[in-house]
Amino acid sequence: MMTQNGICIKTEALCKNFDTVQAVKNLDLEIATGGRFGFLGPNGAGKTTTVRILSGLLKQTSGTADVCGYNINTQREEIKAITGLLPESPGLYSKLSAVEFLEFVGALNGRNGESLNRRIDSLLSMLGLEGRQDDLLESYSSGMKQKVLVASTLLHEPKLVFLDEPTSRLDPAASAIVKELILILAEETETSFFICTHMTNFAEDVCDMIGILNEGELVTLGSPESIIDLAGTSDLEHAYLDIVGGRVDRKALLAWR
Amino acid sequence: MVRKWFHIAKADFYVLTSGLRNHRRLYSVAFYALGIVWAVYGAPLLIDGVLNAIMPMSAIRAMLMTMFPGLMRSAMMVLWIMLLLFPMTKALEEIKIGHWEIFLSNNVKTRDILMGSFLGGLPLYGLVTLFLAPLVITPFILAFKVSLIGVALIYTILVLTVLTVLWISNFVTAAVQSKLGDSSRGNDIAKALSFVIAFAGILPIYGLMLAAPMMTEILGTDVFLLLPFTWSADVVSWIAITFNGIGLTEYEVAFFGTILQLDLLVSALLACAFSVAILVLTLGAAGRVFTITAGARTERITTVGRENFILRVVRKLSSDSFGTLLVVNMKDYFRKAQNLSKMFYGVILAIVLPIMMALFTNYGTEMNLIDVISSFGMMFAMVGAFPFVGTGFLESKDQLWIIQSAPRGASRFVKSRLVMAAIADVFLTLIVAATMIFVLGLGVVDALLLLGFGFMVVIGSSMVAIGVTARNPNYEDTKSPAHQANMMMAIMIPMFAMMGSILVFIFLAVTGLDVVLESNIEPFVFQVLFALIGPVVLLSVGSIFVISGIRSLSSPDA
Numbered sequence: 001m002m003t004q005n006g007i008c009i010k011t012e013a014l015c016k017n018f019d020t021v022q023a024v025k026n027l028d029l030e031i032a033t034g035g036r037f038g039f040l041g042p043n044g045a046g047k048t049t050t051v052r053i054l055s056g057l058l059k060q061t062s063g064t065a066d067v068c069g070y071n072i073n074t075q076r077e078e079i080k081a082i083t084g085l086l087p088e089s090p091g092l093y094s095k096l097s098a099v100e101f102l103e104f105v106g107a108l109n110g111r112n113g114e115s116l117n118r119r120i121d122s123l124l125s126m127l128g129l130e131g132r133q134d135d136l137l138e139s140y141s142s143g144m145k146q147k148v149l150v151a152s153t154l155l156h157e158p159k160l161v162f163l164d165e166p167t168s169r170l171d172p173a174a175s176a177i178v179k180e181l182i183l184i185l186a187e188e189t190e191t192s193f194f195i196c197t198h199m200t201n202f203a204e205d206v207c208d209m210i211g212i213l214n215e216g217e218l219v220t221l222g223s224p225e226s227i228i229d230l231a232g233t234s235d236l237e238h239a240y241l242d243i244v245g246g247r248v249d250r251k252a253l254l255a256w257r
Numbered sequence: 258m259v260r261k262w263f264h265i266a267k268a269d270f271y272v273l274t275s276g277l278r279n280h281r282r283l284y285s286v287a288f289y290a291l292g293i294v295w296a297v298y299g300a301p302l303l304i305d306g307v308l309n310a311i312m313p314m315s316a317i318r319a320m321l322m323t324m325f326p327g328l329m330r331s332a333m334m335v336l337w338i339m340l341l342l343f344p345m346t347k348a349l350e351e352i353k354i355g356h357w358e359i360f361l362s363n364n365v366k367t368r369d370i371l372m373g374s375f376l377g378g379l380p381l382y383g384l385v386t387l388f389l390a391p392l393v394i395t396p397f398i399l400a401f402k403v404s405l406i407g408v409a410l411i412y413t414i415l416v417l418t419v420l421t422v423l424w425i426s427n428f429v430t431a432a433v434q435s436k437l438g439d440s441s442r443g444n445d446i447a448k449a450l451s452f453v454i455a456f457a458g459i460l461p462i463y464g465l466m467l468a469a470p471m472m473t474e475i476l477g478t479d480v481f482l483l484l485p486f487t488w489s490a491d492v493v494s495w496i497a498i499t500f501n502g503i504g505l506t507e508y509e510v511a512f513f514g515t516i517l518q519l520d521l522l523v524s525a526l527l528a529c530a531f532s533v534a535i536l537v538l539t540l541g542a543a544g545r546v547f548t549i550t551a552g553a554r555t556e557r558i559t560t561v562g563r564e565n566f567i568l569r570v571v572r573k574l575s576s577d578s579f580g581t582l583l584v585v586n587m588k589d590y591f592r593k594a595q596n597l598s599k600m601f602y603g604v605i606l607a608i609v610l611p612i613m614m615a616l617f618t619n620y621g622t623e624m625n626l627i628d629v630i631s632s633f634g635m636m637f638a639m640v641g642a643f644p645f646v647g648t649g650f651l652e653s654k655d656q657l658w659i660i661q662s663a664p665r666g667a668s669r670f671v672k673s674r675l676v677m678a679a680i681a682d683v684f685l686t687l688i689v690a691a692t693m694i695f696v697l698g699l700g701v702v703d704a705l706l707l708l709g710f711g712f713m714v715v716i717g718s719s720m721v722a723i724g725v726t727a728r729n730p731n732y733e734d735t736k737s738p739a740h741q742a743n744m745m746m747a748i749m750i751p752m753f754a755m756m757g758s759i760l761v762f763i764f765l766a767v768t769g770l771d772v773v774l775e776s777n778i779e780p781f782v783f784q785v786l787f788a789l790i791g792p793v794v795l796l797s798v799g800s801i802f803v804i805s806g807i808r809s810l811s812s813p814d815a
Contacts, residue, residue, distance in 0.1 A: 057661050058814045076813065081664040091655025094441040095592035097561045100585050107581035108663035108670065116581075136592075138441035139558040152659070 007066075008033040008160055008192040009054060014063035016049050016216075023049040025216040026063070031209065034190040036182060038197060038207030038224075042244055046216040047196040048088050051162045054194070055085045068160055081109075084158035088165055088196075090145040094138035098129055098148045101137060102155060109156040116155075123151040127177060142169045150178060154185075160192045161185075167202055179206050200237040210236070214244045261365045262372040269377020285380065292387035296412070300391035305399055314399060318503070321400035326494045326516045330481060332393045333418065333490035336386075340422040341429075344378060348430040349451035350735045357435070367543040375427040379420075386419050397497055407500025411493050414528075418489040421532040428539045442557065448648070448735075449594035452602045482518060488528040495521035561588075571680075582673040590677060596649045603643035604685060607636035608692040615696040626703040627784050630710060633693060634791065637711045638751035640685050641718030645678050646747035647740050648733050650726045657730065657810070667810040671727050675803060678719040686712045710788060714755070717795030721754075722747040724802025728809045750798060757794035758787060 007030055014027040024046040031037045039047050052058035054067055056076035064071065070078045093101055099120055106116040124133045127147040137145060146169040153161060163182075167175040183206065185191040197203050203210055204224045212220040212227075220227055220243050224236050231239035241247050277284045308314060360370050394415075398408060433450070437443035481487045498505060498513050499521065514520065519527070564572070568584050575583060590596050611633055651657050660666045690711045694704040725746045731739035765771040775783055 052658075052814075055662055056813060057658055077664045080662055080666070083662070085658065085662040087655050087658045087662075089655050091653045091657070091659050093589045093656065094445075094652065095589050096585065100561065100588060103581055104585040104589075105659065105663070107578040107585065108660060108666045110578050110664075112576075112578040112581040134560050136559045136561065 006033050007031070008035065009037075009065065009067055009194065011054075011065040012063055014050070014053065014065055015061045016046070016053060016058070017061045022216050024053070024060075027218055029211065029218065029221070031192065031194065033192055034186055035209055036186050036193045036195065036207045038195050038203035038210045039213060040197065040200065040203055040210060040240055041213035042246065043198075045213040047213055048164055050213070051085070051164050051194065051196055054079075055083055055162050056080050057085075082159045084153040084156065084161045086149050086153040086161070086163045086166055090142070090149050092137045092140075092145055092148060095136055097136055098124060098133045098140075098151075101148060102152055105152040106155050111156060119155060120151070123154065124148075126181075127151055127174065143171055143174065146170055147174060150181075154181075157189075158191070160194065163193060163195045163197075165197055166195060167197070167199060175202065182206050200235070200240050204236040212240060212243050219243060261360075262369040262376065265360065265365070265370060265373025266376035269374055270380060273377065273381055288384055289387075292384055296387055296391045300395045301399065304392070304395045308396060308399070318400050321396055325397045325400070325497065326491070326513065328393075329397070329494050330487050330490040333486040333493075334484075336390075336418065337422050337486045340382060340386075340419060341426045344382065344423065344426045345430045345433075346451045348434065349447040368540050371428060371431060371539070371543050374431070375424055378427070379423060382423055383416075383419065386415065390415055394493075401497045401500075402502030403497050404500045404502055407496050410496045410500070414489055414492050414496065417528075417532060418486075421485075421535060424539065425535060428543075442559075444733075445594045449598035452595070452598040485528070485531045488519075488524050488531065491517050491519060491524040492521065492528055495524060567680075579669065579673060582669060583676055586670075586673045586677050587680070590649065590674075590681075593649060596644060599644040599649070600681070600685060603640045604688055606643075607633070607640045607689045610636065611693050611696055626699070626706050627788060629693060629697055629699065629703070629707060630788050634710070634714065634788075635752060635755060637686070637689065637714035638718040638755065638795075639748065640689055641678075641682055641715035642722040642747040642751055644681070644685075644722075645674075645719045646722035646726055647731055647743045648735060650674070650723070651730050651732055653732050661811070661813075665811070667727075668807045671723065671803065671807045671810060674723055675720065678723060679716055682712065682715045682719055686715045689715075706785060706788075710792060713789075713792035714751070714795060717754070717792060717799040718747070718751040720796070720799025721750045721802050724799065724804075724806035725750070727806025728802070730810070750802070751795055754795040754798045755791035758790035761790050762787065 009029060009031040011027050011029045014024055014029075015022070016024040027050065039050065041047050049058065053060045053072065054065060056067075056072060056079045060072070064073060066072070067079045068082055070082075072079065093104070096104065102120045102123070103112075103116065106112060106120070121130075121133075124130055127150065129144060129147055129151075132140070132144065137148065140148070146166075150166060153163070166178055170178065179202065182193055182195075186193060193206075195203070195207060208223060210220070210222065210224050210227055211218055220230075222230070227243075228234070228236055228239050231242045233239045233242060271278075271281075274281050274285070305314075308317065357370060361367075390412075394411060397403075398411070403411070434447065437447050494513070494517060498510060517524070564584070568587060571584055571587070572580055574580070651660075657667075660670045663669075686708065690704070690708045693699070694707060699707060722743075725743050729739050729743060731737050731743055734740060762771070765774065778786070
């Protein structure tokens with residue numbers, strides 16, 4: 001059971017509290033299979049918490065959700081088998097090379113042998129790491145580590161990919177590769193994407209649906225065009241700033257002096 | 258004028274006392290007040306009471322006075338080792354080059370950094386000294402009935418010694434840290450050094466003690482007189498003698514003079530000159546030591562080569578995805594210097610005692626297997642537990658997210674770690690058991706049985722260590738309560754589990770079953786079975802911890 005009526009993710013009144021802090025409040029969401037959902041919001045809005053709940057790593061306080069037709073309370077292992085997660089910060093093994101780390105992630109997902117090696121080589125070459133693939137990860141820059149993580153997320157061909165800030169450490173060329181990769185995977189293989197990002201330009205280019213989360217609450221949901229129209233702005237960045245209230249007061253910037 | 262060193266010291270002190278942050282001032286004052294009361298009243302009262310309960314002071318006074326000069330030198334040597342090694346170990350566990358980069362970019366002089374970090378740590382080590390020093394000094398102060406001025410002078414010398422040694426430790430640590438740099442590789446080497454540094458400090462001292470008579474013969478003088486800790490120890494001895502309240506005769510003072518060799522003035526001058534020279538030299542060299550901008554952050558890029566023979570064999574034996582996981586886990590574990598250092602530490606701890614006893618006593622002669630197991634069986638537990646507890650399991654929470662995001666990822670990860678530990682345990686057991694067999698001269702049958710016993714204990718302890726760490730991962734943080742708890746549990750649980758055999762023995766003796774069993778079973782077989790109880794209990798406890806660890810690591814965060 002991969003989807004239910006073309007719905008890949010469905011959440012109902014999903015809540016998560018950390019002591020007195022309400023990280024996610026009554027989240028109701030439906031994302032279509034093969035869709036590219038962009039989850040926007042300021043720092044600490046609850047985006048990463050939502051991703052962790054949906055990928056089976058964190059228990060919600062209340063509410064429920066189905067991911068690819070599997071329930072997050074009872075079918076976590078099934079969810080993990082068909083999803084991929086790119087975490088917010090790189091938790092790489094410093095003493096492994098890129099190839100060895102990808103071999104490790106592949107083995108965790110039950111893959112090994114020649115087919116895994118071929119896939120690793122192709123992904124590393126596509127992301128421009130072929131010359132450094134046998135160097136230990138401790139000597140990689142943060143952007144290079146991010147590329148390895150992107151490769152590790154796609155390695156086992158997940159049907160749903162959670163990407164938490166996928167391009168935050170990448171140079172423009174690598175960002176463009178990731179952008180195209182998402183578009184072509186969604187188009188050709190019906191892979192669904194759930195992307196947490198601060199990059200409104202990236203979200204506008206890649207996502208067909210945007211949700212804006214502010215202080216744990218979903219305040220806006222729709223296509224990028226509809227959100228821009230609704231806000232009456234020229235692009236998604238300005239629409240976002242209007243919605244979450246992040247407009248800059250230039251005079252206030254020097255008030256600290 | 259901005260006293261930059263003061264602000265660095267203040268920040269270091271705040272970090273050191275972060276656990277008390279709400280009542281920092283109150284606790285600091287209270288601890289020091291308590292320390293002073295302890296040194297001046299508590300310790301003398303307590304020690305006087307204990308000594309009198311054992312034997313009246315008049316009966317042991319002569320013995321204490323005769324022991325005093327030699328014991329003072331030993332105590333000062335221990336103080337030196339502790340104060341040199343403990344702060345260095347702590348500092349190497351957490352490289353702080355990042356802080357220094359902030360200091361240097363804010364135009365702080367290197368000597369201000371040295372002075373600030375020295376003064377920041379001083380309150381803690383000063384307090385430890387304040388509580389521990391009276392325990393050693395007081396019996397002699399009581400024996401000599403040293404006057405108040407004498408006591409004040411003794412403590413002044415102790416304080417000066419502590420300051421000098423801490424300053425040296427601070428300087429050496431800074432030099433080592435700046436050379437290693439704040440890199441993944443540098444951190445790994447620093448953590449590895451923090452484990453072996455104890456041996457680096459203690460072994461030369463052992464060597465010195467053993468070789469001292471020979472060196473004295475060659476140099477024509479007491480070799481200890483060339484060492485700085487002797488000078489301050491002798492000053493303390495001379496003060497106690499000079500300010501005594503028991504009316505030492507001229508003859509008695511002359512007797513102490515022949516033991517101590519150098520008089521009060523020469524010893525005091527040497528001790529002071531040493532402290533001043535150290536201060537001048539280190540401050541002068543400070544600029545050259547801190548070469549952070551010259552490339553401490555520069556990392557050597559290591560490229561991995563072809564897999565070695567053992568890894569290729571493991572791949573052949575287990576060609577599925579679990580085998581791949583095992584091979585990658587082995588690469589990750591054995592490439593970390595800190596893991597190798599922990600193995601080395603455990604092995605040395607386990608073999609040093611049998612070696613020493615065989616070398617310096619006639620302990621090894623006519624020993625059977627049960628004697629060896631009773632004496633050194635617990636040592637195998639350290640060999641198995643130490644390398645696999647705490648750090649070296651998971652580097653970060655983010656790494657755990659990656660593992661958990663795979664189906665049954667945590668379970669497969671822990672199992673592969675366990676198999677990896679078992680492979681390592683074979684080699685560790687071989688080294689330790691072979692050393693014991695050789696130095697204690699065991700026969701073939703006993704040797705094989707010791708090997709089997711050793712491997713069971715080592716693997717059981719590794720299971721406990723891995724299970725305990727999986728239940729409560731402390732990642733790379735060696736200062737966290739989780740790390741302390743894991744270390745404690747991984748050492749204590751195997752020890753208690755091994756004691757299971759003693760409980761069974763008591764049970765058999767109480768119920769009279771031991772006589773029944775001994776009459777029906779061969780004595781040798783009975784002994785072997787008895788020796789196996791501990792390892793079997795340990796393996797069972799280890800299995801429970803591994804299962805519990807897997808469950809805990811697999812379940813989503815609440």
